[in-house]
Amino acid sequence: MTIFYQVVLDGLMNGMLYALVAVGLSLIWGVMDVINFAHGEFLMIAMYVAYWLGFIFYVDPLISWMASGVFVFMVAALTYQLIIRHTVGKPPLSSLLATFGLAMMLKNVCLNQFSPNFRLLSDTVLGGKVLHLGGVIISMPQLVTALFALVVVGLTYVLIHRTRLGWAIQATAMDKEAAELMGINTERIYLLVFGLGGACVGIAGGLMPSYLAVHPEVGTLFGLIAFVIVAMGGFGSIFGALLAALLIGLVEALSGFYIAPVFKYVAVFGLYLVVVMIRPRGFFGW
Amino acid sequence: MRQIIKRMIILSAVVLMGGLMGSPAIAADKVIKIGTLFPLTGSCALAGQRCQASVATAVELINNVHSDIDVPLADKAGLLDGYKIELVHADHQGKPDVGKSEAERLFNQEKVYAIIGSYNSAVTKPASFVAERQKKFFMCGCSSSAALTKRGYKYFFRMAPTDETESMEFVEVMKWLNETKDAGLKTVGLIYENTEFGKHAADEGKKAAADHGYQVVADVPFNPGATNLNSEVQTLKAKNPDVVFGACLGGDYTLWVKTMKQMSWLPKVALNYCTGYQDPVITKQLGKDANYFMGGTGYSPEFAELMPAVAAVEEIYKKKTNPSVPFDSDSIQEAVATLILAQAIEKAGTLDYETVAKTLHENTWESPLSLGGKVAFAPGGQNIKAMSLITQLQEGSYKRIYPLDLADTDPVVPMTPWADR
Numbered sequence: 123m124t125i126f127y128q129v130v131l132d133g134l135m136n137g138m139l140y141a142l143v144a145v146g147l148s149l150i151w152g153v154m155d156v157i158n159f160a161h162g163e164f165l166m167i168a169m170y171v172a173y174w175l176g177f178i179f180y181v182d183p184l185i186s187w188m189a190s191g192v193f194v195f196m197v198a199a200l201t202y203q204l205i206i207r208h209t210v211g212k213p214p215l216s217s218l219l220a221t222f223g224l225a226m227m228l229k230n231v232c233l234n235q236f237s238p239n240f241r242l243l244s245d246t247v248l249g250g251k252v253l254h255l256g257g258v259i260i261s262m263p264q265l266v267t268a269l270f271a272l273v274v275v276g277l278t279y280v281l282i283h284r285t286r287l288g289w290a291i292q293a294t295a296m297d298k299e300a301a302e303l304m305g306i307n308t309e310r311i312y313l314l315v316f317g318l319g320g321a322c323v324g325i326a327g328g329l330m331p332s333y334l335a336v337h338p339e340v341g342t343l344f345g346l347i348a349f350v351i352v353a354m355g356g357f358g359s360i361f362g363a364l365l366a367a368l369l370i371g372l373v374e375a376l377s378g379f380y381i382a383p384v385f386k387y388v389a390v391f392g393l394y395l396v397v398v399m400i401r402p403r404g405f406f407g408w
Numbered sequence: 409m410r411q412i413i414k415r416m417i418i419l420s421a422v423v424l425m426g427g428l429m430g431s432p433a434i435a436a437d438k439v440i441k442i443g444t445l446f447p448l449t450g451s452c453a454l455a456g457q458r459c460q461a462s463v464a465t466a467v468e469l470i471n472n473v474h475s476d477i478d479v480p481l482a483d484k485a486g487l488l489d490g491y492k493i494e495l496v497h498a499d500h501q502g503k504p505d506v507g508k509s510e511a512e513r514l515f516n517q518e519k520v521y522a523i524i525g526s527y528n529s530a531v532t533k534p535a536s537f538v539a540e541r542q543k544k545f546f547m548c549g550c551s552s553s554a555a556l557t558k559r560g561y562k563y564f565f566r567m568a569p570t571d572e573t574e575s576m577e578f579v580e581v582m583k584w585l586n587e588t589k590d591a592g593l594k595t596v597g598l599i600y601e602n603t604e605f606g607k608h609a610a611d612e613g614k615k616a617a618a619d620h621g622y623q624v625v626a627d628v629p630f631n632p633g634a635t636n637l638n639s640e641v642q643t644l645k646a647k648n649p650d651v652v653f654g655a656c657l658g659g660d661y662t663l664w665v666k667t668m669k670q671m672s673w674l675p676k677v678a679l680n681y682c683t684g685y686q687d688p689v690i691t692k693q694l695g696k697d698a699n700y701f702m703g704g705t706g707y708s709p710e711f712a713e714l715m716p717a718v719a720a721v722e723e724i725y726k727k728k729t730n731p732s733v734p735f736d737s738d739s740i741q742e743a744v745a746t747l748i749l750a751q752a753i754e755k756a757g758t759l760d761y762e763t764v765a766k767t768l769h770e771n772t773w774e775s776p777l778s779l780g781g782k783v784a785f786a787p788g789g790q791n792i793k794a795m796s797l798i799t800q801l802q803e804g805s806y807k808r809i810y811p812l813d814l815a816d817t818d819p820v821v822p823m824t825p826w827a828d829r
Contacts, residue, residue: 238453378639
């Protein structure tokens with residue numbers, strides 16, 4: 123039974139990390155109808171920021187996540203101003219292709235600047251630390267990242283559902299013209315939403331170098347899983363993203379251990395296909 | 409007078425045209441274009457870039473006079489009567505389909521004489537098929553899938569030991585550790601990337617273990633580039649094999665090691681095929697966590713006394729890598745592949761494919777950059793003189809532990825637990 127608990131716990135912790143990566147994407151997609159293909163690359167940039175801060179200035183990921191979050195917020199805001207703004211209201215394919223181009227550009231800039239080398243931060247505060255709970259081993263870096271994820275996802279939920287700004291965001295998402303007639307500056311809302319989406323994935327990326335290697339390809343699979351989560355949870359639903367992420371983390375861990383490790387992504391993407399076939403809007407889609 | 413001037417003009421024009429047409433033709437004839445095909449982007453890019461630099465190092469030795477370096481062809485400039493090698497680089501991104509189309513491009517459009525490559529066995533397989541179909545050379549440095557040289561190809565030559573050879577070495581080491589260190593090694597687990605390389609390594613590993621009476625209790629393939637290896641390591645931990653054979657490349661190797669540490673688990677012995685274990689950069693990144701893992705190693709700077717000719721060549725190589733690194737087991741084999749092809753061309757005295765292929769097969773070649781010192785090919789192209797040692801990482805350094813006549817250190821068995829490092 124200990125192994126079962128261990129597998130479930132690993133799945134939940136991974137799921138929470140996925141939720142943090144996906145929540146920003148969900149927000150952008152739900153509010154702006156923009157598919158940010160560069161989301162995984164934003165995660166990669168955040169990891170590099172945390173890595174270099176750790177490598178050069180010995181800043182631990184426990185602190186550098188703030189810098190990563192702010193940095194990717196700015197990158198995302200800049201992306202909106204320079205690229206996305208010109209695609210809003212146009213066919214969805216235009217923003218998708220634009221962000222795909224951005225993803226390629228970011229990946230190749232990092233490849234040229236930092237080489238494809240895998241970089242690991244050694245001697246981080248949490249590095250290699252574990253908690254023993256009965257027979258279950260809890261990896262501290264993963265636990266802390268998971269707790270951060272819960273807090274950030276929770277705060278994002280509160281922001282959207284319990285504040286005037288959040289209501290403005292929801293109003294913009296539901297009917298842009300009506301929101302403008304009510305005096306909401308929708309351009310500014312879009313800018314903020316894109317920045318917030320970046321900040322969420324920035325925070326996730328800032329925490330991850332405490333246990334994962336950084337390299338230009340690191341965001342690719344995380345980005346893909348984030349898309350699956352958003353589609354399963356429902357476009358724009360933060361609660362849906364959290365639920366879908368936890369489900370995916372659990373399915374990945376349980377199928378990986380009880381069926382076969384090589385089967386885990388088959389199960390994840392198989393589940394996604396089933397959900398999309400039965401309920402194309404996802405669990406809690408707007 | 410007018411006639412004379414007219415004839416002079418015609419003569420000058422003919423000479424000029426002859427010069428214009430002739431010079432490039434001669435220049436072109438004096439160049440042997442060779443393609444390199446490595447993963448320059450993607451998850452194995454760093455290894456690919458080092459392999460490419462290794463080929464460039466060998467070409468530097470072939471094209472220029474380096475009389476102070478004790479390597480065949482280093483004391484003269486070029487091949488035959490003044491041919492120089494010119495490299496054309498290609499990137500297969502670690503993808504078999506890209507590798508195949510790039511091989512076709514190199515042969516058909518770039519008109520290369522041969523291809524050196526291509527690190528990933530999964531790519532080497534289709535790319536070398538292209539070469540064989542065109543009856544042109546594919547010189548393979550370090551791809552280790554035993555299947556590659558079991559196809560009976562005539563124009564395919566591989567320098568490195570295969571995963572079949574390494575698997576046999578692994579079980580020999582296990583037997584030796586049981587006999588001399590009372591290690592109690594009885595069960596084996598395998599973790600490997602789900603690719604041509606990983607699957608073949610695992611097949612050979614399982615076969616070698618079974619042949620020697622060891623029980624395989626865990627068989628764990630994984631998708632390269634996974635976001636986590638928790639299920640994979642959890643599966644190993646649940647089965648708790650005494651020995652793990654690993655075939656994980658690049659970042660997957662670091663993730664595997666880190667995940668084992670997170671789960672507070674280690675086997676008694678971990679033996680690795682030519683993988684992330686052999687990568688000095690990854691070893692440095694892992695720091696103390698890299699220690700006490702073992703694996704097959706064809707070259708490491710710690711082998712300097714066994715391979716004295718390498719040091720001078722390594723200095724050239726280091727200038728071609730950024731960041732500057734010494735050769736590793738994989739990259740050095742690509743230089744060997746280039747030098748052996750060049751020696752065969754020189755000995756054959758022609759670029760004719762049939763003659764050079766025959767020459768390659770019929771001779772034993774001096775190879776100071778190989779651990780065995782010689783290279784000779786069996787039908788199918790496997791280097792039967794290929795050698796590797798079993799090393800163990802101790803304090804970040806590759807220590808030689810087996811075979812005993814070449815060993816310089818006693819192995820640490822079982823591996824020191826994470827908490828005691």
